[in-house]
Amino acid sequence: MKASNEAVNDKKVIIIGAGPAGLTAAYELCKASIESLVVEKDTTVGGLARTVNFNGYLFDIGGHRFFTKVKSVEEMWNEVLGSDFIKRNRLSRIYYDEKFYYYPFRISNALLNLGVWNSILVITSYIKSQLFPQRPELTFEQWVSNRFGKRLYQMFFKTYTEKVWGISCNEISADWASQRIKGLSLFTALRVALLKQKNTASENSIKTLIDSFHYPRFGPGMMWNEVKNRVIDNGSKVLLGADVEKIYLSDNKVTRLEINIEGKSEVISGTHFISSMPVRELINKLSPVAPNPVLEAARNLNYRDFLTVILIVNKKEVFQDNWIYIHDPNVRLGRIQNFKNWSPDMVPDQNKTCLGLEYFCFEGDGLWTMPDEDLIELGKTELTSLGLADKTLIENGTVVRMPKAYPVYDSSYLESLEVIKQFLANFVNLQLVGRNGMHKYNNQDHSMLTAMLAVRNIRGANYDLWKVNTDKEYHEDISQAERTDVDELSTLATTQPLHPRLFTIKNEKLTGLDLLIKAFARMDKFAFALAVGSASGLAIFVSTFWLILTGVDSRDPNFNLLGQYFIGYTVSLSGALIGLGYCFLWGFIFGWLYAYLRNLSISVYLHRVKRQAESRSFKDFLDYI
Amino acid sequence: MEGKKINTEEENLYSAVMILNTKMLGLTLGISIGLVIFIATNWLVLKGGHIGPGGEYIVGPHLELLSQFFIGYKVSFMGSILGFFYGFAFGTIFGTLIGWIYNKIVELRK
Numbered sequence: 199m200k201a202s203n204e205a206v207n208d209k210k211v212i213i214i215g216a217g218p219a220g221l222t223a224a225y226e227l228c229k230a231s232i233e234s235l236v237v238e239k240d241t242t243v244g245g246l247a248r249t250v251n252f253n254g255y256l257f258d259i260g261g262h263r264f265f266t267k268v269k270s271v272e273e274m275w276n277e278v279l280g281s282d283f284i285k286r287n288r289l290s291r292i293y294y295d296e297k298f299y300y301y302p303f304r305i306s307n308a309l310l311n312l313g314v315w316n317s318i319l320v321i322t323s324y325i326k327s328q329l330f331p332q333r334p335e336l337t338f339e340q341w342v343s344n345r346f347g348k349r350l351y352q353m354f355f356k357t358y359t360e361k362v363w364g365i366s367c368n369e370i371s372a373d374w375a376s377q378r379i380k381g382l383s384l385f386t387a388l389r390v391a392l393l394k395q396k397n398t399a400s401e402n403s404i405k406t407l408i409d410s411f412h413y414p415r416f417g418p419g420m421m422w423n424e425v426k427n428r429v430i431d432n433g434s435k436v437l438l439g440a441d442v443e444k445i446y447l448s449d450n451k452v453t454r455l456e457i458n459i460e461g462k463s464e465v466i467s468g469t470h471f472i473s474s475m476p477v478r479e480l481i482n483k484l485s486p487v488a489p490n491p492v493l494e495a496a497r498n499l500n501y502r503d504f505l506t507v508i509l510i511v512n513k514k515e516v517f518q519d520n521w522i523y524i525h526d527p528n529v530r531l532g533r534i535q536n537f538k539n540w541s542p543d544m545v546p547d548q549n550k551t552c553l554g555l556e557y558f559c560f561e562g563d564g565l566w567t568m569p570d571e572d573l574i575e576l577g578k579t580e581l582t583s584l585g586l587a588d589k590t591l592i593e594n595g596t597v598v599r600m601p602k603a604y605p606v607y608d609s610s611y612l613e614s615l616e617v618i619k620q621f622l623a624n625f626v627n628l629q630l631v632g633r634n635g636m637h638k639y640n641n642q643d644h645s646m647l648t649a650m651l652a653v654r655n656i657r658g659a660n661y662d663l664w665k666v667n668t669d670k671e672y673h674e675d676i677s678q679a680e681r682t683d684v685d686e687l688s689t690l691a692t693t694q695p696l697h698p699r700l701f702t703i704k705n706e707k708l709t710g711l712d713l714l715i716k717a718f719a720r721m722d723k724f725a726f727a728l729a730v731g732s733a734s735g736l737a738i739f740v741s742t743f744w745l746i747l748t749g750v751d752s753r754d755p756n757f758n759l760l761g762q763y764f765i766g767y768t769v770s771l772s773g774a775l776i777g778l779g780y781c782f783l784w785g786f787i788f789g790w791l792y793a794y795l796r797n798l799s800i801s802v803y804l805h806r807v808k809r810q811a812e813s814r815s816f817k818d819f820l821d822y823i
Numbered sequence: 824m825e826g827k828k829i830n831t832e833e834e835n836l837y838s839a840v841m842i843l844n845t846k847m848l849g850l851t852l853g854i855s856i857g858l859v860i861f862i863a864t865n866w867l868v869l870k871g872g873h874i875g876p877g878g879e880y881i882v883g884p885h886l887e888l889l890s891q892f893f894i895g896y897k898v899s900f901m902g903s904i905l906g907f908f909y910g911f912a913f914g915t916i917f918g919t920l921i922g923w924i925y926n927k928i929v930e931l932r933k
């Protein structure tokens with residue numbers, strides 16, 4: 199997407215959506231003294247990262263931990279929030295059968311909670327899965343069962359996954375488990391396994407962010423409201439309650455938008471457009487209408503929706519966690535947020551608790567269309583049935599629905615998205631950013647980064663926003679050294695055209711892989727057997743021949759000892775040949791066996807390293823659902 | 824895309840065939856065999872021998888047979904040093920030969 203050569207003052211950027219992506223774009227544009235106008239359909243900013251106020255109780259839509267590997271994003275958070283950006287300890291367990299299970303799993307805690315009989319069943323199931331894995335491994339169910347055992351899968355993965363996605367686990371591809379949860383590289387796993395053995399007490403040990411995170415004192419909405427205020431103070435505008443009805447195209451450009459504010463239509467023009475609205479909606483609002491294949495592709499993009507039932511409980515502590523995962527198949531709710539544990543300032547009365555009961559659904563389904571009072575009643579009933587709080591303690595409640603909370607990665611979405619991308623690439627002044635804007639199941643920091651780079655593109659850079667994929671390297675375990683060393687923006691700025699792959703040093707990766715291949719490559723059994731056999735046979739032949747040449751008495755029993763093992767061997771020419779034959783045979787067998795055992799042990803080691811890395815990679819799987 | 828790249832790396836790893844470093848193999852085997860002979864000889868020297876039928880002191884009569892191949896070798900401390908060098912030479916040649924034959928066969932099979 200090449201920016202025009204217009205002077206800064208000639209640029210007017212229209213931003214659709216006032217979520218993290220849209221507002222970040224506006225904020226960055228303010229810093230560059232470029233005028234912008236943000237149009238937001240809702241009456242509040244923040245998008246999926248909003249905070250809602252219900253009778254003084256603040257709650258979020260889902261949980262929004264603020265952590266990132268991206269320096270510029272982190273800087274923006276600190277810049278905006280200052281001392282209101284507080285650090286919180288993380289505790290988020292699984293609640294199952296009225297017991298709390300630590301997540302990531304702790305074996306002792308899990309076994310203790312399960313009890314003796316269930317523990318035996320789980321262990322037996324695990325052993326069975328290791329001895330008789332399901333092949334081929336095509337579905338998510340098979341992938342998880344093969345690694346954790348069927349029983350553990352059914353208890354802790356199946357129910358929750360199906361609640362979140364509304365799809366049976368045996369219809370989800372196995373690729374989703376391995377690729378979605380950080381692409382696992384055997385190379386990386388080997389490096390970790392080998393280096394770990396050397397540097398167990400290293401000062402630069404991996405710092406995990408799983409145990410803590412940052413959070414705005416009054417919720418993520420605090421962040422985005424502050425950004426909105428700064429954007430407005432800088433002379434740009436944020437229009438709330440402004441629904442985009444039409445997006446007009448002409449000559450490979452977006453020219454203007456038609457918006458509806460309070461029933462009145464208004465047309466706004468701009469030189470550049472940044473959209474974070476759901477891409478399905480974007481396509482449907484284009485004028486002239488997009489070609490049929492593009493419309494069809496847009497129709498094929500699906501979303502998972504979300505509603506949260508807020509309950510105010512007259513109880514000081516319901517549970518200690520920031521949130522808990524509900525794996526119980528007997529209730530429909532998937533997660534419970536305890537907003538007081540995110541920040542004490544989220545509740546006005548510390549003797550009470552504000553809980554967010556999260557239900558995953560599809561817009562228009564039974565849950566979605568249920569009246570609010572019924573949803574609140576359902577929430578109360580389920581909370582009580584879980585044993586977390588009595589109904590009588592629940593004072594008040596409300597419901598918030600969030601459509602298009604999660605883009606769905608079904609079997610057709612990639613192809614559909616590709617069609618849309620190719621079509622929209624024709625419009626040089628339109629950029630898509632954010633989760634729904636790009637139909638990319640990403641986190642807030644990724645949305646913000648795409649917005650930052652979109653602004654840089656407007657200022658003359660040439661980033662391909664579709665290639666910004668911090669998901670690949672995005673994991674919570676990063677080294678402190680890496681965070682301080684890498685300046686992703688300057689790194690990106692030095693490469694043209696730019697494909698911002700962060701934290702990848704290609705050359706080092708190749709060299710390391712070559713070394714690992716050299717170290718772990720299999721030995722050719724036949725070749726080694728032949729080599730050892732030949733060399734051994736030759737050694738005996740030469741030795742025997744040497745004895746003959748030196749005039750050793752061929753009847754001397756000492757020199758015929760080999761005859762005990764090699765029947766027919768004597769210190770003579772014929773004996774030398776016999777010895778050659780025998781030694782070749784035994785050398786061949788020994789060499790083959792050695793190579794076989796070596797390959798087997800290397801294979802076992804690699805398998806073990808990979809499985810350990812998979813388990814490590816999978817331990818925070820629930821965070822990525 | 825990333826998944827595909829990772830699978831290629833793994834495929835490369837699993838399909839690669841080891842090439843032996845003949846020098847290193849020779850050196851390793853040379854040192855190993857040299858050390859075996861050195862230790863075995865000195866072990867017998869320290870363990871001590873017995874008086875033979877002719878009244879002579881016999882130490883390690885079987886290991887002494889190595890003198891047929893290693894001229895000058897004896898079951899004594901000096902002999903152990905000589906034996907080390909002979910063993911080293913033999914092991915080096917043996918190991919290099921194995922490595923060379925192996926690499927040639929692997930090359931042919933490719």
